[in-house]
Amino acid sequence: xxxxxxxxxxxxxxxxxxxxxxxxxxxxxxxxxxxxxxxxxxxxxxxxxxxxxxxxxxxxxxxxxxxxxxxxxxxxxxxxxxxxxxxxxxxxxxxxxxxxxxxxxxxxxxxxxxxxxxxxxxxxxxxxxxx
Amino acid sequence: xxxxxxxxxxxxxxxxxxxxxxxxxxxxxxxxxxxxxxxxxxxxxxxxxxxxxxxxxxxxxxxxxxxxxxxxxxxxxxxxxxxxxxxxxxxxxxxxxxxxxxxxxxxxxxxxxxxxxxxxxxxxxxxxxxxxxxxxxxxxxxxxxxxxxxxxxxxxxxxxxxxxxxxxxxxxxxxxxxxxxxxxxxxxxxxxxxxxxxxxxxxxxxxxxxxxxxxxxxxxxxxxxxxxxxxxxxxxxxxxxxxxxxxxxxxxxxxxxxxxxxxxxxxxxxxxxxxxxxxxxxxxxxxxxxxxxxxxxxxxxxxxxxxxxxxxxxxxxxxxxxxxxxxxxxxxxxxxxxxxxxxxxxxxxxxxxxxxxxxxxxxxxxxxxxxxxxxxxxxxxxxxxxxxxxxxxxxxxxxxxxxxxxxxxxxxxxxxxxxxxxxxxxxxxxxxxxxxxxxxxxxxxxxxxxxxxxxxxxxxxxxxxxxxxxxxxxxxxxxxxxxxxxxxxxxxxxxxxxxxxxxxxxxxxxxxxxxxxxxxxxxxxxxxxxxxxxxxxxxxxxxxxxxxxxxxxxxxxxxxxxxxxxxxxxxxxxxxxxxxxxxxxxxxxxxxxxxxxxxxxxxxxxxxxxxxxxxxxxxxxxxxxxxxxxxxxxxxxxxxxxxxxxxxxxxxxxxxxxxxxxxxxxxxxxxxxxxxxxxxxxxxxxxxxxxxxxxxxxxxxxxxxxxxxx
Numbered sequence: 001x002x003x004x005x006x007x008x009x010x011x012x013x014x015x016x017x018x019x020x021x022x023x024x025x026x027x028x029x030x031x032x033x034x035x036x037x038x039x040x041x042x043x044x045x046x047x048x049x050x051x052x053x054x055x056x057x058x059x060x061x062x063x064x065x066x067x068x069x070x071x072x073x074x075x076x077x078x079x080x081x082x083x084x085x086x087x088x089x090x091x092x093x094x095x096x097x098x099x100x101x102x103x104x105x106x107x108x109x110x111x112x113x114x115x116x117x118x119x120x121x122x123x124x125x126x127x128x129x130x131x
Numbered sequence: 132x133x134x135x136x137x138x139x140x141x142x143x144x145x146x147x148x149x150x151x152x153x154x155x156x157x158x159x160x161x162x163x164x165x166x167x168x169x170x171x172x173x174x175x176x177x178x179x180x181x182x183x184x185x186x187x188x189x190x191x192x193x194x195x196x197x198x199x200x201x202x203x204x205x206x207x208x209x210x211x212x213x214x215x216x217x218x219x220x221x222x223x224x225x226x227x228x229x230x231x232x233x234x235x236x237x238x239x240x241x242x243x244x245x246x247x248x249x250x251x252x253x254x255x256x257x258x259x260x261x262x263x264x265x266x267x268x269x270x271x272x273x274x275x276x277x278x279x280x281x282x283x284x285x286x287x288x289x290x291x292x293x294x295x296x297x298x299x300x301x302x303x304x305x306x307x308x309x310x311x312x313x314x315x316x317x318x319x320x321x322x323x324x325x326x327x328x329x330x331x332x333x334x335x336x337x338x339x340x341x342x343x344x345x346x347x348x349x350x351x352x353x354x355x356x357x358x359x360x361x362x363x364x365x366x367x368x369x370x371x372x373x374x375x376x377x378x379x380x381x382x383x384x385x386x387x388x389x390x391x392x393x394x395x396x397x398x399x400x401x402x403x404x405x406x407x408x409x410x411x412x413x414x415x416x417x418x419x420x421x422x423x424x425x426x427x428x429x430x431x432x433x434x435x436x437x438x439x440x441x442x443x444x445x446x447x448x449x450x451x452x453x454x455x456x457x458x459x460x461x462x463x464x465x466x467x468x469x470x471x472x473x474x475x476x477x478x479x480x481x482x483x484x485x486x487x488x489x490x491x492x493x494x495x496x497x498x499x500x501x502x503x504x505x506x507x508x509x510x511x512x513x514x515x516x517x518x519x520x521x522x523x524x525x526x527x528x529x530x531x532x533x534x535x536x537x538x539x540x541x542x543x544x545x546x547x548x549x550x551x552x553x554x555x556x557x558x559x560x561x562x563x564x565x566x567x568x569x570x571x572x573x574x575x576x577x578x579x580x581x582x583x584x585x586x587x588x589x590x591x592x593x594x595x596x597x598x599x600x601x602x603x604x605x606x607x608x609x610x611x612x613x614x615x616x617x618x619x620x621x622x623x624x625x626x627x628x629x630x631x632x633x634x635x636x637x638x639x640x641x642x643x644x645x646x647x648x649x650x651x652x653x654x655x656x657x658x659x660x661x662x663x664x665x666x667x668x669x670x671x672x673x674x675x676x677x678x679x680x681x682x683x684x685x686x687x688x689x690x691x692x693x694x695x696x697x698x699x700x701x702x703x704x705x706x707x708x709x710x711x712x713x714x715x716x717x718x719x720x721x722x723x724x725x726x727x728x729x730x731x732x733x734x735x736x737x738x739x740x741x742x743x744x745x746x747x748x749x750x751x752x753x754x755x756x757x758x759x760x761x762x763x764x765x766x767x768x769x770x771x772x773x774x775x776x777x778x779x780x781x782x783x784x785x786x787x788x789x790x791x792x793x794x795x796x797x798x799x800x801x802x803x804x805x806x807x808x809x810x811x812x813x814x815x816x817x818x819x820x821x822x823x824x825x826x827x828x829x830x831x832x833x834x835x836x837x838x839x840x841x
Contacts, residue, residue, distance in 0.1 A: 036577075038577040040563070040566070040579060041478060041519055042518060042563050042565065043559075044559055044560075046559075047558075047559070050577045052571045052576075054264035054265065054267060055264055055270070055552070055571055056571065057568075057570060057577045059557055059560045061558065086350060087558065089558045118558045118559055
């Protein structure tokens with residue numbers, strides 16, 4: 001989940017139930033508060049639903065669920081919209097706190113590569129979670 | 132070094148020399164012919180690079196091409212010559228090392244240019260993607276604004292809003308067009324690849340390319356190009372047999388590899404077909420079979436993966452001894468697909484109209500998982516059960532057909548139609564195969580699009596394909612109403628409709644944008660006043676637009692049918708809501724062709740398989756004949772110059788009249804003697820291979836000459 005992420009310039013510090021994490025700013029397009037989340041039958045539990053963003057239906061995943069953590073009691077109202085390799089996804093968190101520049105990154109802040117979390121769930125879903 | 136690369140380097144250096152001469156000439160006053168020649172030369176280098184995987188060089192050539200392509204009047208010769216020098220240096224490096232120079236040596240010019248935002252720089256895919264997204268959002272806001280302006284009392288708003296709406300349409304079309312590329316660029320190198328392989332292996336292979344002007348989304352271009360080259364290499368290397376083997380099998384000495392691209396309502400379809408030995412070897416030798424299979428199987432997974440990576444699918448059809456057809460289907464990423472919306476509880480789903488045959492009511496207390504529809508008995512697929520949304524003893528059944536498979540899709544309710552831009556889903560949810568993607572509708576709501584091909588596979592049953600004879604009008608069939616020429620209410624069945632568009636401002640990538648010919652939807656009566664909309668329908672291998680005055684709503688077109696359509700292409704139907712005129716596009720087009728009296732000899736095609744029919748009519752029209760589809764051989768008109776009959780289908784050939792027999796020409800993709808036997812029994816003189824264009828042309832010429840003499 002964390003680990004080698006290549007060159008790191010900027011991070012977005014986000015809050016989940018179990019602490020604070022850094023998301024790579026290079027992938028981040030924007031942060032939105034989804035008004036509606038359209039549910040998708042058969043989808044994994046980590047998918048909160050689809051939300052319209054710039055003419056597209058963008059899936060919004062719970063970062064906590066992807067990490068196998070408890071979901072924040074106060075909900076996950078913020079969605080960080082990220083793009084990578086032509087895919088656009090939203091990652092829901094409890095709050096987005098601030099933007100950190102590489103040099104000021106606290107040593108204990110764990111980094112998340114959100115898209116790699118998705119490919120991990122893909123595998124498990126193909127193998128077992130599908131009805 | 133690879134022979135291909137050596138040839139390429141030599142040829143490119145030659146091309147470069149002449150391109151340079153052209154540019155030096157451009158330094159003076161620009162002359163159009165010189166400009167065109169220089170552009171072509173760069174284009175050739177670029178195309179070849181792409182195929183050989185020389186990405187750096189390709190980008191360089193592309194940059195040069197943009198430079199002279201976009202500014203014909205003001206070409207900066209000095210900059211272009213510099214690009215040429217870089218290309219020459221890169222070529223020299225390849226000549227010595229066999230590969231491109233590693234990063235940061237020559238070659239970075241194009242990227243540097245793009246980064247610096249200089250004129251003539253490449254537009255990066257990312258920026259294009261953002262631009263497309265902005266325009267999509269603008270378009271949605273436009274829809275809201277137009278509807279708000281319509282319902283408000285502010286009359287002063289209406290004209291400017293209409294004008295803005297039109298500009299947004301144009302903008303959308305232009306941006307979408309920038310994201311598209313002609314597919315011919317992906318297969319430009321194919322003839323050469325085949326020639327090289329044929330020469331090396333002592334084979335004789337002809338290449339046929341059709342539909343090169345079909346446009347493909349830039350994002351999918353690379354994957355498709357690589358896949359095509361891979362499949363063609365396989366076909367030439369392992370599929371097509373050596374001359375001696377072909378002759379022994381009773382085939383023409385020359386093998387054929389044909390590539391074709393066409394746009395369907397909901398997909399771009401690219402086929403790579405050969406007439407070789409097929410995947411299942413008829414040699415009867417287990418070892419040979421394994422070698423053969425593995426030979427062709429190698430890399431096939433990679434191709435499948437590459438195509439899946441851009442949201443497409445790869446299908447294989449093969450018949451022992453008759454070759455292999457690979458079919459690549461890609462979603463129309465920039466396209467808008469006409470869909471029907473349906474609901475299950477609170478969930479909304481969309482299904483492409485092109486796959487719907489009929490809508491029926493779910494019979495109360497229907498316990499069976501099969502249903503007898505007007506299109507034969509079909510297996511039922513209850514969407515509610517499959518998606519875990521409960522079940523119901525009521526609902527509606529959509530009878531669908533996909534890839535030759537028919538099934539009944541059960542949902543709570545069928546709602547209206549909508550034109551949607553369906554995009555693949557990102558992340559793990561994109562792996563749920565039952566969804567083709569999702570779309571945001573005009574009101575900003577999300578709709579999940581169903582993957583009918585996947586559902587058809589789940590149903591896993593080949594339904595009996597009954598010939599569609601003027602499909603009867605029954606319960607639940609839907610149509611789109613329109614007016615044309617007069618005040619009478621007219622309608623077209625959604626199963627006949629590929630799309631709708633605004634005359635003169637079609638959305639790029641949409642069905643309407645593919646239309647090259649527009650006819651009035653009404654052939655009699657007063658001429659129409661400036662038609663505003665077009666209905667897009669199938670016309671042989673292509674599409675045609677039917678101009679109408681006004682498009683109305685979706686409606687049920689059930690009712691009492693007052694006989695078959697008349698010569699004007701319309702039949703009267705009395706529905707619950709009143710009388711309407713139902714359009715049969717085939718009839719209208721046949722009538723139009725006759726009336727046009729363009730003197731083209733008519734060739735009938737009796738072929739139930741849509742793929743083969745499209746192929747045959749495309750080829751026949753290319754030869755200069757008017758092709759038309761014949762449903763029943765017994766109904767084939769007497770004035771046909773020729774009647775092409777598919778002998779691989781089980782058809783009643785015995786009852787042909789003398790003139791039909793004289794016009795008949797059998798085609799078959801099996802060369803096992805059965806086709807010839809059936810032809811002989813029926814009195815058909817000529818039988819040729821289904822994809823044998825040369826023989827087809829020859830025989831058609833004979834028939835046409837004979838029918839003129841008669």
